[in-house]
Amino acid sequence: VLLNLLRGAGIHGAAGIGEPHRRPLLGLRRSETRALCAARGLEPLDDPMNGDPRFVRNRIRHEVLPLLAEVSDRDPVPLLARHARQAGAAAALLDGLVDDVDATDARSVAALPPDLARLVLRRWLTDRLEGRPPDAAAVDRVLAVAAGTDRAAEVAGGLRVERSGGRLRAVPVGGATDGGR
Known part of the structure; x- marks a missing residue:
């Protein structure tokens, strides 16, 4: 969501990843997916590219989100997720209006x-x-x-x-x- 906003995306970008993309674990935190793997005796795979600071998405994940948490004294991820859901609902409403023209x-x-x-x-x-x-x-x-x-x-x-x-x-x-x- 933050990356889309930084790219100048409108309401559709603020909605985050849309329904066409199947990401069943998207709503889970890394610690939760690791716990699920551990409970099932699975070894989680870590993509080394996910830690590479050359990619803006990683800098957001590893630098911006922790800073937002520190400044606001709360976890920004649920707030961003709620914002994305609200933006998705607004985008769907706008799409319906656009369809009528x-x-x-x-x-x-x-x-x-x-x-x-x-x-x-x-x-x-x-x-x-x-x-x-x-x-x-x-x-x-x-x-x-x-x-x-x-x-x-x-x-x-x-x-x-x-x-x-x-x-x-x-x-x-x-x-x-x-x-x-």
Whole structure:
């Protein structure tokens, strides 16, 4: 969760690892997994990379979390886990709102609260960029197109978004329209 926040992730990143990733022991502390192994006569395996300070996730685990515990005089891990669950619930709610919007209807998008419009456009663009999310500046450029401030905007991946007849269309830069896809 902290690493995602440091990367600038939004509400979805604050939710931590999502459901598609099967991590049945994720909620257990290292001491708990070691105790489970000991109770079953198993020797736990330690990946030496998990202690390598060259990786930011390890510095968070070994330096930042202990410092947070010291400063707050409490264990930050359950608090972060609760925050991740709350962020996940909020993200699911937002996803439901995004699902209800036709991202190609420029007027509908422009009428939304700006933050919701950005989420709608971010998802629409991510789908068109083969799963690569656009940066915030690209989303804002496309929001300006939806609002009618600009007629077109280029985003990463050689994609251009145009507004015509109240509809947004994603087209390859210098190419033919994709009909909004």
